[in-house]
Amino acid sequence: MKDLRILLDVTRTHLLSRFKQTAIATLGVTFGIGTFIIMVSFMTGLNGLLDGLILNRTPHIQIYNEIKPSERQPVDLYEGFADNLNVVRSVKPRQTQERIHNGAAILNYLKGHDSVRGATSQVNARVFYLAGSIQLNGLVNGIDVNEEIRLFNFGDYIVRGSPEDLLRTRNGILLGAGVAGNMSVDVGDRIQVSTVAGGLFSLKIVGIFQSGLAEVDNVQSYVNLGTAQQLLGEGRDYVSNIHVKLYDIDEAGPMSRRISDQFDLTALDIQTANAQFETGTTIRNLITYAVSITLLIVAGFGIYNILNMLIYEKMNDIAILKAVGFTGRDINVIFISQALIIGLVGGLIGLVIGFGVSVLIDNTPFVTEALPTIKTYPVNFDPAYYIIGIVFAMISTFFAGFLPARRARKIDPVEIIRGQ
Amino acid sequence: MAYVLEARHLDKYFEQPVRFHVLKDISLSVNRGEFVSIMGKSGCGKSTLLYILSTMDTDYTGELYLAGKKVTGQSREQLAHIRNKRIGFVFQFHYLLPEFTVLKNVMLPGLKLGEKSTEEVREDAMAKLRLLGVDDQAHKKAARLSGGQKQRVSIARALINDPEIIMGDEPTGNLDSKNSENVFQVFRDLSVSRSLSLLVVTHDEDFARRTDRIIEMGDGMILGGGHAPAPAS
Ligand SMILES: Nc1ncnc2c1ncn2[C@@H]1O[C@H](COP(=O)(O)OP(=O)(O)O)[C@@H](O)[C@H]1O
Ligand SMILES: [Mg+2]
Numbered sequence: 001m002k003d004l005r006i007l008l009d010v011t012r013t014h015l016l017s018r019f020k021q022t023a024i025a026t027l028g029v030t031f032g033i034g035t036f037i038i039m040v041s042f043m044t045g046l047n048g049l050l051d052g053l054i055l056n057r058t059p060h061i062q063i064y065n066e067i068k069p070s071e072r073q074p075v076d077l078y079e080g081f082a083d084n085l086n087v088v089r090s091v092k093p094r095q096t097q098e099r100i101h102n103g104a105a106i107l108n109y110l111k112g113h114d115s116v117r118g119a120t121s122q123v124n125a126r127v128f129y130l131a132g133s134i135q136l137n138g139l140v141n142g143i144d145v146n147e148e149i150r151l152f153n154f155g156d157y158i159v160r161g162s163p164e165d166l167l168r169t170r171n172g173i174l175l176g177a178g179v180a181g182n183m184s185v186d187v188g189d190r191i192q193v194s195t196v197a198g199g200l201f202s203l204k205i206v207g208i209f210q211s212g213l214a215e216v217d218n219v220q221s222y223v224n225l226g227t228a229q230q231l232l233g234e235g236r237d238y239v240s241n242i243h244v245k246l247y248d249i250d251e252a253g254p255m256s257r258r259i260s261d262q263f264d265l266t267a268l269d270i271q272t273a274n275a276q277f278e279t280g281t282t283i284r285n286l287i288t289y290a291v292s293i294t295l296l297i298v299a300g301f302g303i304y305n306i307l308n309m310l311i312y313e314k315m316n317d318i319a320i321l322k323a324v325g326f327t328g329r330d331i332n333v334i335f336i337s338q339a340l341i342i343g344l345v346g347g348l349i350g351l352v353i354g355f356g357v358s359v360l361i362d363n364t365p366f367v368t369e370a371l372p373t374i375k376t377y378p379v380n381f382d383p384a385y386y387i388i389g390i391v392f393a394m395i396s397t398f399f400a401g402f403l404p405a406r407r408a409r410k411i412d413p414v415e416i417i418r419g420q
Numbered sequence: 421m422a423y424v425l426e427a428r429h430l431d432k433y434f435e436q437p438v439r440f441h442v443l444k445d446i447s448l449s450v451n452r453g454e455f456v457s458i459m460g461k462s463g464c465g466k467s468t469l470l471y472i473l474s475t476m477d478t479d480y481t482g483e484l485y486l487a488g489k490k491v492t493g494q495s496r497e498q499l500a501h502i503r504n505k506r507i508g509f510v511f512q513f514h515y516l517l518p519e520f521t522v523l524k525n526v527m528l529p530g531l532k533l534g535e536k537s538t539e540e541v542r543e544d545a546m547a548k549l550r551l552l553g554v555d556d557q558a559h560k561k562a563a564r565l566s567g568g569q570k571q572r573v574s575i576a577r578a579l580i581n582d583p584e585i586i587m588g589d590e591p592t593g594n595l596d597s598k599n600s601e602n603v604f605q606v607f608r609d610l611s612v613s614r615s616l617s618l619l620v621v622t623h624d625e626d627f628a629r630r631t632d633r634i635i636e637m638g639d640g641m642i643l644g645g646g647h648a649p650a651p652a653s
Contacts, residue, residue: 003534006531009524013520013524014519320516322476323474323476323503325500326504414477417476
């Protein structure tokens with residue numbers, strides 16, 4: 001330990017007496033780490049935003065009754081044709097209802113399940129929006145407002161009015177921004193809705209929502225569960241969809257298969273529904289790390305060069321130190337510690353600069369139609385990246401210092417002293 | 421009691437550029453408190469011998485003993501420790517660390533040895549500098565000193581751990597006669613007052629004549645004066 005203090009004293013003198021080179025090497029690390037922090041914070045911030053755009057509001061599992069032809073036709077059931085190649089042409093789906101039988105029981109079962117954060121039922125009704133002579137295709141979603149807010153951040157997308165207004169108002173409707181725009185109606189107006197079955201209802205607009213996805217905002221609107229059931233002329237136990245949110249998103253796949261087997265319903269997990277999305281996130285992360293690592297490697301070469309140069313200049317010092325009793329290991333420690341100090345100081349400054357610029361980005365206004373809740377650029381301040389940054393700075397400078405330090409360790413003092 | 425330093429049948433070859441027998445069957449010994457000089461023509465192998473005797477060069481055959489203990493074959497770490505504690509070396513070209521203060525230069529081997537506190541080492545270092553008359557330079561950077569001053573500082577450094585023997589490779593080679601005389605007196609004092617052994621390569625006849633014994637070297641061999649009188653028992 002005492003040894004180390006002396007060696008660090010030598011290290012300090014070396015670094016300070018070549019301040020310019022030291023500063024340049026340090027700046028190299030600072031640049032690499034700073035850029036890493038800025039890039040990774042901004043990129044993962046964006047990722048989070050984009051993920052949030054879809055993932056936060058997408059159920060981990062959607063359960064519904066898909067209308068599709070039976071996979072096993074009657075001919076397959078008859079043993080007499082078992083050995084034959086049976087071809088049935090023009091298969092049509094069987095007449096079934098869209099409803100989930102026994103929806104309330106399934107909902108209760110799911111809510112009680114250990115890995116389920118929450119489950120909520122929906123009633124979908126296809127409608128036409130009527131305003132004067134205009135008729136627009138639409139989809140009215142009956143929802144349990146409180147559960148949608150809790151599980152799927154429903155409140156974030158209400159740009160006018162509030163979800164509570166929907167709860168308070170009988171026959172209230174939250175209209176998609178696109179629909180409201182197209183029909184030129186606003187909060188407080190009434191809107192006529194006709195159902196597929198022909199019923200005509202007058203609903204009061206209590207709010208406007210904007211999801212940022214035009215295809216949704218142009219057709220969809222939300223009402224209370226009861227209202228939707230009335231639109232369809234169904235009873236209080238009518239459920240067309242159940243949305244499930246789990247604690248662990250990775251369980252969505254297996255869980256959905258189990259549900260689908262158990263209840264004979266279609267259960268779509270989020271990974272299947274949004275496969276392209278994961279890929280995008282992965283690729284963006286990959287790019288971030290690739291660029292950062294490249295920068296750090298470049299910085300590493302800078303340090304390697306400067307240390308090599310330093311050792312060349314300090315050849316005499318090394319020979320003297322060895323002649324008066326310092327060991328090769330001591331010399332090694334001196335130069336490795338020079339590299340590590342450059343890494344630590346450069347890395348810490350890099351973190352500070354990275355943090356500063358991130359704060360700056362975080363406060364830069366970023367307004368977009370598509371994302372009503374976003375006011376500034378998204379930045380992720382996860383401390384884990386700062387830890388990765390400083391660890392990486394230390395590791396890369398260690399490796400940059402490793403070879404030069406080994407060279408210094410092996411210098412033969414006699415050769416240097418004789419050479420004079 | 422054993423010799424402070426004893427070499428038995430040292431042989432050394434250089435392989436580059438051609439195989440060259442630079443040291444031929446060198447045997448010598450130095451007693452405690454003896455002030456010995458080595459003389460010989462330039463290129464006869466004096467420096468090469470001194471590097472072996474000081475344990476810096478391990479590429480030789482034969483045996484080397486320090487205070488009766490065999491040094492040949494010890495590990496690099498052990499040899500470094502021996503150089504640190506038991507041998508003081510004074511180079512011809514006053515090798516100091518230019519960016520460190522004079523005081524720090526003298527202190528470094530003492531700090532490395534680690535037997536005394538930093539404060540004690542500092543006091544010792546000041547005392548050695550005072551002994552050589554350069555204590556007023558203690559806080560200057562070593563690079564700022566004159567040649568003579570540097571040489572005296574490097575002698576102070578060689579003394580810091582109170583070694584058993586000091587070796588010098590033409591330590592007065594670059595000094596004017598006044599400084600040269602000064603260094604001689606310091607060496608003489610040390611050998612008398614502290615029973616320090618000294619082995620000094622020199623070209624200065626006058627310097628050599630006043631030492632206890634002259635080892636004559638020529639063409640890689642010892643021509644005379646290699647052996648000390650039997651050590652006092
Ligand atoms: N590294 C080396 N490789 C080959 N020959 C060397 C080397 N170092 C010294 N020599 C040769 O060895 C001989 C002895 O050199 P040296 O010990 O420096 O002599 P001195 O100190 O007596 O002047 C010289 O002839 C010199 O040229
Ligand atoms: Mg010589």
